[in-house]
Amino acid sequence: MKQLKAIAVILKTPSYLYVVLLSLMGSLLLLSYFLPVGIAISNDRWITIYAMTAGVVLLDYFMFQLPPEGHRQSMDSTIFLATVFVYGVEPALLTLAISTFFIVFNHKDTKWWKHFLNLAMYTFMIVGANYIYLRFGGETGTFETSFLPAFIVSLAAYFCINVLLIGTYYFLVYKGRLVEILRMFIKEVLFAYLSILLLSMILVILLIYTSLFGLFLFLIIATLLSHVFKQLFLMYHEINDKANKDQRTGLYNHSYLEEKLDDFIKTYREDGNVFSFAMLDLDDFKKYNDLYGHPQGDKLLSFVGSIIKAECEPFGFVCARYGGEEFAVIMPAYGKNEARKFINQLRKTVNNSPFEGVEILPHGCVSFSAGVMEMNADTYEKSQLVGLSDRAMYISKSKGKNTVTIYGEQTYLPQKFEHEINELEQQIRVFLSKDVYTFKHSKRVFSYAVDMAEKLGLNEEERRTLILGALIHDIGKLEIPREVLTKRAKLSKEEWELVKQHVTFGKEFLLASGTYSDLVPLVELHHERYDGTGYPHGLKGTEIPKLARLLCIIDSFDAMTTERPYQRTRTFEEAVEEIQACSGSQFDPELAVPFIAYVNHRIEQDDIPEEIIQQLREQQEREGA
Amino acid sequence: MVYDGILIGLVVGFIRAGWKSGLIALGNIRIKGGWVFPLLLIVQFGLFYLQDYVSFFARFNSYFYMLVYVAGLSLLYVNRSYKGINLLFIGVFLNFLVMLVNGGRMPVSLEAASVLDPHFIEMLKNGDVLYKHILLDSSTRLPFLGDIIPLGPPYPRRQAISIGDVIMNIGIFFYITSQMSSQKTHEKQPRTEAA
Known part of the structure; x- marks a missing residue:
């Protein structure tokens, strides 16, 4: 046979x-x-x-x-x-x-x-x-x-x-x-x-x-x-x-990469052979270096280098150490989405590779942020290719690190308030020990907000308010007892009232801190509903500031699509339907449209955070059992 | 001719491995059933000696040689994993094959034999019983496997050889040089010194 x-x-x-x-x-x-x-x-x-x-x-x-x-x-x-x-x-x-x-x-x-x-x-x-x-x-x-x-x-x-x-x-x-x-x-x-x-x-x-x-x-x-x-x-x-070759990592070095990039750009112009380029930067490498010393840091570099080499070689990709803790990969014949998928896979492999001492890093594992870019007709120079990928890589950094961003697809984040992001991030880090869910939720909502700010073409001021507000919006939950936050059963009426108070606590927190008082509307009003049935004030329609209405959509979307103790996790598609159904009642119908378009685009791109996929899978298993 | 490959192999082997470790490597050579080879050699000489005295051996000697060949071939097959042994096997087999189809004797071409002692040629021509050779003529089968290659100056020896001999010697050469310079012997060296 x-x-x-x-x-x-x-x-x-x-x-x-x-x-x-x-x-x-x-x-x-x-x-x-x-x-x-x-x-x-x-x-x-x-x-x-x-x-x-x-x-x-x-x-x-x-x-x-x-x-x-x-x-x-x-x-x-x-x-x-x-x-x-x-x-x-x-x-x-x-x-x-x-x-x-x-x-x-x-x-x-x-x-x-x-x-x-x-x-x-x-x-x-x-x-x-x-x-x-x-x-x-x-x-x-x-x-x-x-x-x-x-x-x-x-x-x-x-x-x-x-x-x-x-x-x-x-x-x-x-x-x-x-x-x-x-x-x-x-x-x-x-x-x-x-x-x-x-x-x-x-x-x-x-x-x-x-x-x-x-x-x-x-x-x-x-x-x-x-x-x-x-x-x-x-x-x-x-x-x-x-x-x-770079002696430390065994990868190619900077000048060889540039030579190769020239070759690839040439064949792209002459024969139309597409390729993608990625810049990778190890997250918090400085911290590791400072703590364990440079010899150990060098070891980490060559460790990561060997992983990159092993993953790239079967595909014939050119991988190089670009400098310091930066790596670059050329992926012949790969479009940007395939490239993102590959680099994302590489990121997971790196995450899952144990290495001495990485538990002190914020993600608890070796991780990198990456920017991916596909060669296109507008790019005339290799320095442009490197520069733009680099920019996408910095966006990944600012979106919370350990992510991959495609250049042009995602937002460009003003560097001006980067230090403010870092500052607020330190604040919500408290949740890491208290309620991990809230920490991760804040980071995700922040990441959606970054994208939406770009999509809606907000001006500098609004952009800053939305992004920072998204990051800090649940800060008031600090006042709520841990048992209530992490309770798996349905909350009692008193407990529910307490949870609702977090918007007010948040407002007070910001007012006390002084510098971020302009974020108060977002923190206080992100649970107001468009039809006036929300809390704390029951504001209606345009009485609620635009950015708070937007944050409400994003916040609800993330809550729907992630595991909460008291509700079933929805897929992205189901969540989109839900938002559609509630637009006009819970959500601002005008703002819901671009957000739905944005989510649909991500579904098309197959760009769904894998922690969400993971949760869905677990839920399916539970339901199956 | 069999000795040429061994000799050249040894010379090259010593040059590559050095005198001392070359000797150690030689001492470490292991062949499965290796003791049978000298035995086969003794049997061959015995047969050669006996054919002058006992007519039985003179008549059937060629078949005894065939048996010796089969024994040798099976030993080589057992040891085929060593480098060069497969070539050695092919060479011996080709010689065996041409002798088998020609009544147990190796055909020698007259042109090739011309480099040899004229006395030997006379004996070949007269069809005298020669320990294992026969003159190559039109009735010979697979003549191209017979002793048709004349060796003479500039080569230091005068001999008529077959292609089987050539392949065999290349095999022996590879075997000896690889055994003498294999990594294994370098590992064994310190242990031997310590002992």
Whole structure:
């Protein structure tokens, strides 16, 4: 059954079918020269074939590796061609067949069908070269300068058949783009084939005048050259590595990244190959460094570097240490959403990797903030790409760290009141020990508020008020006893009245602090309802300030979509419906519209905080049980 | 010819591993059923010696050689995990094959034998019982596996060899050099010194 399925797959995929057909035809062609078995080859000729085979196997082992990319160039074609010119096609094919047998041993990791395919292709090439050589007046066994055209045309045929057979394969695999494939091919192998032509002519002369001793000399020179080239290649790579790698993390360094970015931007312009770029910055690394010292901080850096490397390498991403505790990743062929998903996954992996001493960090684990950006036509310079991703990364930082932000999708946060955000964040940090839910809730509401401020195009002042207000809106809950806040059962009437008081406590808190008294409306009035049934004052419609109405929507949305003791968690979709249903009664209908649009956009992007997904999953499990 | 591969292998092995650790490595060579090899060699010499005295051995000697070959091949198969042994196996097998299809004797081509002692050629031509060779002619099967490769100057020895011999020697060479310079011997070295 399994075999049948495999055969069906082969028949359906053109490239597989091509490989199978080519291999079969090649081996039939090869066999046709030696069937029926009576091949009359003298003992002398056999010795030659043995020697040629040894040569091919040796040259296959001592491939030429050329810097920079390490194209491996085997010179076995030289021997095949020389054999054709001096001894004829049958010895050449026998040499090919026997040497393939030994080469299979040499390259055990190569798939068997690739050897088979190679055998078939070489058969076509050798037979074709021989045919053309004889047609153009070449004679086997002698060397005259008048054969020169025959040599050249024959080699051209050898080369063309090679390009045609391999080109067709790539054409089938990569569907079209023939010109591009051919251009790449010719650029890469033409020079190599030129040298093969010259070397094969030298070998022909050596073989004719000195017999196998000529081959012996040739092989010694080839082996020595291959050794020298290998040394050169290794040396080049050693130096290259030193120049391009960051010693601490094993990732690429800043200058290599810039070089690569230039390359990617170039291919984007020329061929339209999209890619995304991400900047990563370790959260609170300074704190870790200060506490444990720089050597330990270095260890953390190389630890994170190794994770990034391990995660990126399978995909062929370029990852580099940009500087200090900043890393950068280039993701070829990735759009911004795919890129965000990947970096987010990377973030989770980093979060889940234990490391000594990270419990002192605010998130209790290693974490980073990241900004992602997709290359677009407006970006003309790598510095722009880096700068904008960097900005998105800072937005992630200001949204509470340990998050990934796509540039352009999310808000740009005025740096002016960043220190105020930090200050208020310190205030709500008290909740970490008292009521973790309120802490996380405040951070989420803050994050939504940042996005909404951008979406609504608020002015600087309003933006500041909304964002800071969102962060601090539940500060009054500090006055409410822990048991009430974390109670899982339904609250009694007295307790409920107490909870309601938190808006007033919050207001008093802000008034006492002085500096943030302008946030009072948001803190005090975020539980007022549009139809006038809210608390504490029962204000109605536009009596409630606009920003408080907006905060009310955001606050309710987060409460709906997260786990509360006294209600069922809703999905984003369900919460959107709820807001829609209550717009006009509980919520301002005008402000509900943009907010719903914003949430829908996030659903489309599959950009839902995973703690919420996690809670939903747990709830489903409970309901299922 | 069998000795050439061993000799060259040893020389290269000592150059690569150094005199002392090369010797230690040689001392550490382990072959499964290794004791059988000298035994096979003794049996071969015994047969060679006996064929002059006992006509029974003179007649059936070639078949005894085949048995020796089968024993040798199976030993190599058991040890195939070592580097070079697979080549050695292939070489021995090719020799075995051509002898098997030619009545237990190795065919020697006249051209290749021309590098040898003329006395030997005379014996080949007359069809005298020669311990395990036979002249290669048109009736020979798989002639290309026979002793058709003449060795002579600049090579220091005069000999007619087969492709099986060549592969065999390459195998032996790989085996010895890899054994003499393997990482394992470097680990073993301190322990041996301590002992």
